[in-house]
Structures are given as C-alpha cells and as structure tokens.
Amino acid sequence: MTELLLGVDLGTSDTKVLVLHADGTRVGTWRRPTIWRRLPGRRVETEARTLLDGVLSVVTDALTTLDEPRVLALGLTGLAESGVVVDAAGAPKSQVIAWHDPRGAEQLAKVPADFRDAFPVTTGLPFHQQWTIAKLLWARDHGLELTPGCRWLNVPEYIAFALGADPVAEASLASRTGMLDLDTGGPWTAALDLLGVGAGFIPERRYAGEPAGTVRNPDAPGALRGATISVAGHDHPVAAFGAGAVGSDDLFNSCGTADTLLRAIPRVVTADERRLLTSARVEVGRHILPGTTLVNAPSRAGLVLRRVQTALGATDLGVLDAAYAGADASKATVTGSDVEADDVGIALREGATPADVWAAAVDANAGYTADLLARIAPVAGPYSRAVAAGGWLRLASIRQSKSAVLPGLTFSTIDQPGGFGAAVLAAWAAAGSPGEIGEFSARLRPGSFFVPSR
Structure with a gap:
C-alpha cells in the first residue's frame, strides 16, 4: 500500500494537487482548470458544487495513476474572499463570487461613515469591494436571505466541509472577509450587525495544522476516505510556509x-x-x-x-x-x-x-x-x-x-510551495501536531531549496 499526503491548492486559474509519499518525497502534481462562469459587467462566479467536483476530479486523476494508494492527510489552501453561505443543514445558499468580481462597490458606498472609518483599523484591510463583506451585501440586496443558522465558509473551508470536515474558520482566510476583528481574533460585531447576522455566522476558529475532521463524502475516491483534513489557509502565506x-x-x-x-x-x-x-x-x-x-x-x-x-x-x-x-x-x-x-x-x-x-x-x-x-x-x-x-x-x-x-x-x-505547505500542515495535524511545526516540516522538506538569484 502506498501511503500519501495531499496538498490541494484551489487557485483562480487552476486547481492543483501535489502528492507526496508519507516521508515527504514527491510523487507529482496534477491540475485542472478552475471553472468559472463569466457574466456581463466583469462579473465572474461559479457554483459550490462545481468547485467540489473540480477538486474530486483532480484528486481522482492523481490517485488512479498510483498502486494501492491510501491518503493519510489532505491539506486545503487556495483563494480567499470567495466562498459560500450554507444554511443550517449545510446546503449552499449562494453563488461563489470570484475575489476580483466588482460586485459590492455600490453597497459599500452606502454604509455608515463610522463603519467605513473603523473598517481599515479594525480589519486591517483597505476599504474597497474585494472583501467578502461587499459580496455578501450585494447578494443580500439581490435575494440572498441570511436566515438563522447560516454560516459563511471560504472556498477551502467549504471544500473541507463538503468532504466531511467540521465547519471551521481558518484565521488567514477569515482575515480576508472584512468580518474579523484583528485585536480579538474573533468576529467583528459591527460587520455582522451590518449584515444582520449573529456571531455564529463565522464558524469555530481552527488554525492551519489542526485537524478539521476526516474525509467522509461518498463521492470521494475510496483511497481518500478516512484521511485527516486540515484547512491550511490563504494560498500566499501557505506558499511562504511551504518555501x-x-x-x-x-x-x-x-x-x-x-x-x-x-x-x-x-x-x-x-x-x-x-x-x-x-x-x-x-x-x-x-x-x-x-x-x-x-x-x-x-x-x-x-x-x-x-x-x-x-x-x-x-x-x-x-x-x-x-x-x-x-x-x-x-x-x-x-x-x-x-x-x-x-x-x-x-x-x-x-x-x-x-x-x-x-x-x-x-x-x-x-x-x-x-x-x-x-x-x-x-x-x-x-x-x-x-x-x-x-x-x-x-x-x-x-x-x-x-x-x-x-x-x-x-x-x-520547491515546485508548488502552496500545495507543499498544505500537505505538510495536514500531515502535522494527522500526526497529532507533535513538537514545533518548523521542525516537523524540515523533515519533509527537500534538502536544498534555495538557488542563487543570478
């Protein structure tokens, strides 16, 4: 049996999976285009199910080439600001709007002045429509009902949830929503009030490298089921970690x-x-x-x-x-x-x-x-x-x-440092987070990973 670690990077252009042996040696990288629907006015969106199918497809591509594979751990990283509202039963209620989609600018222009002034210093984000809260304000104005029990899941968090993990909020992804108070690390009450939702709209915080659950989705390849899932976080810091x-x-x-x-x-x-x-x-x-x-x-x-x-x-x-x-x-x-x-x-x-x-x-x-x-x-x-x-x-x-x-x-x-970082964080989670993450990752990292700039 071939024991594996998987790091999935849900990118704007491609969804990639990096496959490692359990000792960190590389098996290979597989990718498929991330599917978006392009609409008038530079609007770009997709369905939550489409993203999940893309992940399952590229993972299946990888696993079908291997002899008796068994996945020990799956780490998920990827784009931020985009995600989905799920209802109390866990079913998607909204489209996934691309992070670069311009929707939300009109709604942000109407928010109270005190909210606008407090936004950058509280959330750490310049005030513009890229962030999740702008997309949610637009969606609410266009028919999305934010009913009790609804929760927001960023794209990697949603894929983890759809595969069988708990609904969780990873810190680096939550930081891109415009709904996180950086001082407390918890939800920003003023942002939730603006949306008309309660504190439960943002799920329980779970750090990268902590287990979020295991793969239980019956549509997942058999070799993937039972693997420990960790939401590794936003692709940029995960790539920095991987490098x-x-x-x-x-x-x-x-x-x-x-x-x-x-x-x-x-x-x-x-x-x-x-x-x-x-x-x-x-x-x-x-x-x-x-x-x-x-x-x-x-x-x-x-x-x-x-x-x-x-x-x-x-x-x-x-x-x-x-x-x-x-x-x-x-x-x-x-x-x-x-x-x-x-x-x-x-x-x-x-x-x-x-x-x-x-x-x-x-x-x-x-x-x-x-x-x-x-x-x-x-x-x-x-x-x-x-x-x-x-x-x-x-x-x-x-x-x-x-x-x-x-x-x-x-x-x-390191090819695909984001996928590598996600795989290492998931492996650490599956191992029970032993010792210090830097020391753990060094055991899986290729021996020489810097080259001179010239």
Missing part, C-alpha cells in the same frame, strides 16, 4: 497572477500600525501561524504581464524573455500594477518593438515591487533573507528584474 520563508526577518515574494510581498510579524500589530499600512494600500491580517500578523503588499503584476502577452499576440513568451536584456524599455510605458487599477495601459513611442513593450511591462512591475517594499518597511522593518516563488519566475526576465529591486533575492526550487 520556508515565515521567519520574522524573511521576505517572501509570491509571483503569480497576484504578485505580493509578504512579511510575518510575531505579534498582533497595533491599531496605529494598521492605520499606517492600510493607508498605503497594504493589507494586514492573521497569519496561518498562531500569534503572528501577516503583512501583505499586493500588486496586479501577473495580470499585467498576461494582458501584455495577449495584446502582443505572443503565444511563446520564450522569444520575448530572451530579448529582454537587449530591449529598450524606454520606448514604451505600461501601467496597471496597482491593485486599484482596473485597466492595463500601454503607450508606445516611435520604433517600439514587442520586446520593448515586454521589457517596459517587466520593469514597471519591478518598480512597483520596490515601492511596495518601501511601504511595508516602517512596520515590518528590514529583511535579512528574501525568497521568491511562483509560476512567472520560469522567465529569466522576471528573475532578473526582481533581483534588481530585492537585494539578496533567492528562488525556491
């Missing part, structure tokens, strides 16, 4: 569709510090690690690069990547890295080539990364080690531009 970059002097750069700088501060930051960071459009929340604050400075760099690629008609980025060193980025201007930007702008000067436009986009994103680093420094302080991971780092142009603005940058060689 081994959650120390107080570590900087982690997640280089995906959303490109973010992350710092872990081993305390709850003060109200004044939250006010300073949120005014600079930096996000603050609870980390997957207890007693730790996550500082998250986001950009839309990956989205900028994808849109520029589409505009250039570049089916093979290898050509643009190879031409980066000799391109003239001054011949074009590319904008759109800021998280509040809706559009990507491209301005061309005489003689600009596709390679020049690509270079301008890469350099603009790097410049914005340097700006984000300066925004978080007053609270997080200097870093002594910088680690980057993510799909865009396959390109030399991205690695070079990142290294130019993040001194001492190294790159994680």
Whole structure:
C-alpha cells in the first residue's frame, strides 16, 4: 500500500494537487482548470458544487495513476474572499463570487461613515469591494436571505466541509472577509450587525495544522476516505510556509497572477500600525501561524504581464524573455500594477518593438515591487533573507528584474510551495501536531531549496 499526503491548492486559474509519499518525497502534481462562469459587467462566479467536483476530479486523476494508494492527510489552501453561505443543514445558499468580481462597490458606498472609518483599523484591510463583506451585501440586496443558522465558509473551508470536515474558520482566510476583528481574533460585531447576522455566522476558529475532521463524502475516491483534513489557509502565506520563508526577518515574494510581498510579524500589530499600512494600500491580517500578523503588499503584476502577452499576440513568451536584456524599455510605458487599477495601459513611442513593450511591462512591475517594499518597511522593518516563488519566475526576465529591486533575492526550487505547505500542515495535524511545526516540516522538506538569484 502506498501511503500519501495531499496538498490541494484551489487557485483562480487552476486547481492543483501535489502528492507526496508519507516521508515527504514527491510523487507529482496534477491540475485542472478552475471553472468559472463569466457574466456581463466583469462579473465572474461559479457554483459550490462545481468547485467540489473540480477538486474530486483532480484528486481522482492523481490517485488512479498510483498502486494501492491510501491518503493519510489532505491539506486545503487556495483563494480567499470567495466562498459560500450554507444554511443550517449545510446546503449552499449562494453563488461563489470570484475575489476580483466588482460586485459590492455600490453597497459599500452606502454604509455608515463610522463603519467605513473603523473598517481599515479594525480589519486591517483597505476599504474597497474585494472583501467578502461587499459580496455578501450585494447578494443580500439581490435575494440572498441570511436566515438563522447560516454560516459563511471560504472556498477551502467549504471544500473541507463538503468532504466531511467540521465547519471551521481558518484565521488567514477569515482575515480576508472584512468580518474579523484583528485585536480579538474573533468576529467583528459591527460587520455582522451590518449584515444582520449573529456571531455564529463565522464558524469555530481552527488554525492551519489542526485537524478539521476526516474525509467522509461518498463521492470521494475510496483511497481518500478516512484521511485527516486540515484547512491550511490563504494560498500566499501557505506558499511562504511551504518555501520556508515565515521567519520574522524573511521576505517572501509570491509571483503569480497576484504578485505580493509578504512579511510575518510575531505579534498582533497595533491599531496605529494598521492605520499606517492600510493607508498605503497594504493589507494586514492573521497569519496561518498562531500569534503572528501577516503583512501583505499586493500588486496586479501577473495580470499585467498576461494582458501584455495577449495584446502582443505572443503565444511563446520564450522569444520575448530572451530579448529582454537587449530591449529598450524606454520606448514604451505600461501601467496597471496597482491593485486599484482596473485597466492595463500601454503607450508606445516611435520604433517600439514587442520586446520593448515586454521589457517596459517587466520593469514597471519591478518598480512597483520596490515601492511596495518601501511601504511595508516602517512596520515590518528590514529583511535579512528574501525568497521568491511562483509560476512567472520560469522567465529569466522576471528573475532578473526582481533581483534588481530585492537585494539578496533567492528562488525556491520547491515546485508548488502552496500545495507543499498544505500537505505538510495536514500531515502535522494527522500526526497529532507533535513538537514545533518548523521542525516537523524540515523533515519533509527537500534538502536544498534555495538557488542563487543570478
């Protein structure tokens, strides 16, 4: 019998499962596209069942290739802000609205001034419609009844629940809802009152690395049933954990569709510090690690690069990547890295080539990364080690531009650090959370996982 650990990463673009042997050696990664329905007005949504089916399908893909598999533990990480309202019986009552969907802006504009003023310092989030509460206000105005017994589950929490786990709220995911009081770590009463729900709307808190239950869903593959489930948390801090970059002097750069700088501060930051960071459009929340604050400075760099690629008609980025060193980025201007930007702008000067436009986009994103680093420094302080991971780092142009603005940058060689982090946290939960999580994870981590930035 082949005993396995699974880490599932429910991403915006793909749902991935990383499969490890029980000793941490890698079996492989399987993926399927995450299915969304696109509607007029840039609205994007899906069904809770569609997400569950996607997870079951990709896990089945993996397990059917193995000889007598048995899954010991399943960790779930993924996108935040999106999720589902379930009724008292556990049935979904709402659509899953994508985190980048613009719905909710109109409802937020009507909230009382005192709520708006208190929102950033209480929740650690800049006041805009990305967060769950905006989506819930919109849904309530469009027919969703938040009846007694209803609960909110973020996407990884819902998948865990649908597979057989308890309904739980993991701290890093709850921090992205706009309904968590960072000082207390519990629900923010003013947010619940605004929605007209009680404290039970947010389920019992369960930290990453704590068991949430076992797989009992009859639709799950037989090899998965009985596995310990742990909700590992929001994909960015889980990837930082997977890459081994959650120390107080570590900087982690997640280089995906959303490109973010992350710092872990081993305390709850003060109200004044939250006010300073949120005014600079930096996000603050609870980390997957207890007693730790996550500082998250986001950009839309990956989205900028994808849109520029589409505009250039570049089916093979290898050509643009190879031409980066000799391109003239001054011949074009590319904008759109800021998280509040809706559009990507491209301005061309005489003689600009596709390679020049690509270079301008890469350099603009790097410049914005340097700006984000300066925004978080007053609270997080200097870093002594910088680690980057993510799909865009396959390109030399991205690695070079990142290294130019993040001194001492190294790159994680762990493929799918989010899935790896989720699998390790689930394994720790299944083992009864023995000792310190850092020591436990070191036993499962590949021996050499940093490479020089050059």
